[in-house]
Amino acid sequence: MALRKSNWQGFAAALLVVTMLLAGCGGTGGSSASSGGKQVIKLGDMQWQTIWINNAIAGFIIEKGYGYPVQTVTVTTPIMQVSLEKGDLDVALEIWTGNMMDWYTRVTESGKVLDLGKVMDRTTQGWYVPTYVVKGDPERGIAPMAPDLKSVEDLKRYPQLFRDPEDPSKGRLISCITGWDCAMANRVKLHAYGLDDLYNIQEPGTSGALDAAIMGAYQRGEPLLTYYWEPTWLMGALEMTLLEEPPYTEQCWALVRKGVSGEIPLSEIPPEAGCAYEDAPVVIGANPTLKERAPEVVAFLEKMMIPTDDLNAVAHYMEENDVEADHAALWFFANYQDLWRDWVPEDVAERVEEALAAAGVQL
């Protein structure tokens, strides 16, 4: 009796495993679905607000205007880099070249990834403090804590204001994400400005933690010194003041790059390496196979560019009205017609208009 029962259970288990294997093998054949012969175009979603907006806008045009099904794939930045090169991703709409110079140079020079031009016109990176630190905020009952704080030079006088709770003898600069180029660049600049004895650096490992830390301090009305960048929803939502730095020059940035790569050790960084971040372009990257199978989409992406101020406006709309990126994209199409019509030929524009009308958008 016992033998037959265990035989039956063994058979059932084997049947289950075989079924799963067959389902697994059979499933992948159908998943690269095409509609009318047009294969899916995969956009990378590196999980920040502006890329959601860009993906929504580009995705709408590619799908409704050019007729290719679009799929956004959630990835972290390193995964995006690997996938774009391999072809598992077709397009990454925001490659912040300043943060991945080595990778970007390598893949574009070898032709493994196509640089389709800028997606926004200007970005700002730097060290920010909440505006209430400098000007106070009468509504919230916050008195100005550092009224003469204007540039990074002035930081020399305020390490105690931005005190590091884990090392109260020094101040604290919250730096950018571990692994991004700016993390090392901030260390180099701290040395160049002569602030390394006065300030510690705290590196968050993820932008979620960085945003939460900034939000928390801002809501509590506490002083905070942090690296950040624009365009971002956070900079749109909070009142932050950018500290002035000596203007960017190529010679200065060459020194910073040497510090980042380790050619010049941190202790030997000269004051001449202290200058503002270069406005490194944010570009659209595509895998070369996309040019073969959808050259018209690549032509569109080469033209797509949203000026930063307009992108900020869309981000602001998204926050104010608490809507998703898809909805914000429709608002963009309605309000920036001169802009997007330049990117596409007449017939594509007509199809996009039809789709917008179907979605209830008045043009």
Place this chain on the structure above:
Amino acid sequence: MNTFPQFVQLPLADWIDAGIDWLVQVGGPFFDWMGEVLLKPLVGLEQFLLWLPWWLIILAVAAVAWKTSGWKLAAGAVLSLLFIGMLGLWTHAIKTLTLVIAGTVLAVAVAIPTGIAMARSDRLERIIRPLLDLMQTLPSFVYLVPVIILFGMGKVPAVMATFIYAVPPAIRLTNLGIRQVPQDAIEAGQAFGSTPRQMLLKVQLPLALPTIMAGINQTVMMALSMVVIASMIGAEGLGTEVLNGIGRLETGRSFAAGISIVIMAIIIDRISQGFARSRPAGQG
């Protein structure tokens, strides 16, 4: 037909957001104070461990390993710790060790009384069990983002995250160990007229000790597995090296840091198992 009806919508997300906002507004000074209270011993411990010369730490670990598990483990521990040093990761490892020690001590301090209380009361067990499930499976960042908003980044949220993730095995196994103490041992204790306190200290805890030690051992393992998340929220250590390696596509760097974490885990595991074996149940 297969989509959930839209008219039944629970705005739970909005309620939670409102709750967190309220907490920040109302509790600001309290959380600042609590953060300071938690931070001081952490910073003190780390500075102490960093101040100790490296060879002293290695000798101390070797001595403990020898005492609990024999010379083979001691030799292995010395070699692997030297290996970590030769990778240039010694300071990182010590910072990680601080976090693991703090998280584990906190976890054990909470787990043993909680486990004992759970063992005594079925009702309490029913209430606490789903809480333990939550602590082990809720993605860390779900509660970490509010924690960072309230406490800022740094060692405090890191120890909290480590504690929340690592304490459930200790609680569960303390509860289990005590409940599994053989009935005849309990009856023997009662026959000799033990008070509940004596029963606990002299009968139940000693007999449950192997299971409790298994729980603590698991707690330490899970504390080490939180190391990368701890680094994401501002606690330096081996996790920072892993993140740097991932962020810059330097796989070797992540691997070296990862191997160091594994080495620490194995050493602590063997030492704590040796410690459990050297205290056989039934004594005292």
